[in-house]
Amino acid sequence: MGLNIRWVYGVATIVGFFVLMVYSNSMNLHFVDMLYGFATNVTLYTEYFNLGNTTRSTGILNTTFSYRTTSETSQDIHPRLPSEKPKKFKIPPTILMWNWANPYQMKNSKLPDHCGGCRFTTNKTAFNESDVVILQDQSLTLDVIEFPNRLPHQVFVFRCGENPCHTFAINRVNRDLTMFNELFNMTITYRRDSDVTGPYGCWGNGLIKSTQNLQTTNKTKVAVIVASDCKRVGAKFRKIYTDELIKAGLKLDRYGKCFGPRYQENLRELLTQYKFYLAFENGIHCRDYITEKFWRNSLAYGLVPVVWGSSKADVVRVAPPGSYVHVEDFNSPKEVAEYLDYLDKNDTAYQEYFKWRTANKSENCGISINCDLCNLVSKGHRGRPMKFTDWWFGTENKECISTNMTEMTNYFNNFYGINER
CATH class of the missing domain: 3.40.50.11660 (Glycosyl transferase family 10, C-terminal domain)
Structure with missing residues (x-):
């Protein structure tokens, strides 16, 4: 009695899915992301199973990560898809504050509905489930790069309140931040050209x-x-x-x-x-x-x-x-x-x-940065590919970022009318 071909395909499919689930768990991978990658680009199939001698610790927080460029994505836990096609965020989105300076202020809190209702967390174990990950500039030092690679569906936000001349990383790695060029796809700073602008104050x-x-x-x-x-x-x-x-x-x-x-x-x-x-x-x-x-x-x-x-x-x-x-x-x-x-x-x-x-000024300014961010991502904004150094340093005035003391002394004396001593 011959076997029903549909029955054979069904059993094979179930077994295949089971094998993938077991393998993804053993390699600390997301099963859903694996399926999404396979469906989007078949060539990623070989990348998942051709990891060479790469070793990974169990658990995302026990793994030492360093950010890699797009040419090295075959070595990533979650290879970036060629098209960077994002999945839809959960509504409301979850926003992870990776290295929050004052975690008690926002820990596991939820914004009101008029802000988009986003859930904020400081729990790093929630990384895989987070739609947005905020990284303060304090993270950008070679000795504390411990955050994971960005998943295909995630937005990585660079948040900074200092100017480029005093960004934490500059003092440690001498302005060589090219390793972050493909990491961030959204920004929150005091600058008007940020995705979310957070000025220190406003006239209102x-x-x-x-x-x-x-x-x-x-x-x-x-x-x-x-x-x-x-x-x-x-x-x-x-x-x-x-x-x-x-x-x-x-x-x-x-x-x-x-x-x-x-x-x-x-x-x-x-x-x-x-x-x-x-x-x-x-x-x-x-x-x-x-x-x-x-x-x-x-x-x-x-x-x-x-x-x-x-x-x-x-x-x-x-x-x-x-x-x-x-x-x-x-x-x-x-x-x-x-x-x-x-x-x-x-x-x-x-x-x-x-x-x-x-003055009778009707403008109402000073809305919460977190509220602005939540509304932005809730409405579908997914950031943009960016070369971080070109934006953060390349568009800045030379006198802001120069470290040449002789050059800056001459500029300062001439521009501000200081008599040389």
Whole structure:
């Protein structure tokens, strides 16, 4: 009696699926991803079973990973598909924060529905089930590259609040971040060209309302700066500029490790005694880089920011008009010191810098970065292929990322009117 050919095919299919499941489990692979790879590109079949002498530890967290380029994907646990065709995210998506600085803030939390309802987790064992993986810039050092390879359906997000001159990795690997060129496909930074922009502050109703009752009269102290870093290129020059201001006669008090011991008292109580805060950044002309020195330490605390480091064009684009003094409007530190002395002695002119607080600004800014990200991916955004170094460094101003101290000293002296010593 002959065997029914359909019955034979059925048994063979069941056995084949069983073998694949056993094999995928033994090799720490995702069975579903294997099937997806086979269906998309038959040549991947041989790649899965031609792993050579590669050894893998059991469990994703016990495996030491290093990121590989596309030419080496045959050695990856989850080879990247040639088309990078993404699978659909679960709705709502799961977002894994791989190396969150403050994990207690978002651990296993869920965003409200108006943000897309994404589930956030810091549990690294949830990597395979995560749709989005956020990597802080602190991960980008050769000695802590322990995160796995991106799966075909995942979005890897580069999140950073520092400028390129001070990114963690730069200080360790001398700016050679080409190994990350194919890793990220989405970005969250302060820069306007990021997929999700997370500025340090913004001019909107929240800022206006919070400053209505701040005292701006009868202040007895003139200018203050708090800075922790004056050692690296870029940051060194802000100390030199403050030296020049003091030499020109400005009554300036300096706090922080840049000038002495770290200031550990109540910062707000200290700053509100002064008329001017020196919002001096740690780099020169880094694109869109305007930090809490401007938004919190100055405007939110009722001081007039004196801006150095951020370009005049960037500040004009986002700041309340007439709310700040920019050093690039003057020819030298001496002229800046003289102008601040004039404002100190002329309260009517000084109070002009607070007129922005009476504006009726309807813009509501400052929405949560996590909310923006969740809404973006929930609506189908999957990022874009990118060469990380071309974007992070290649589009940056030269004076922001230069490490040539001689070159930068000449630029600084010429641009800011510093007399050579």
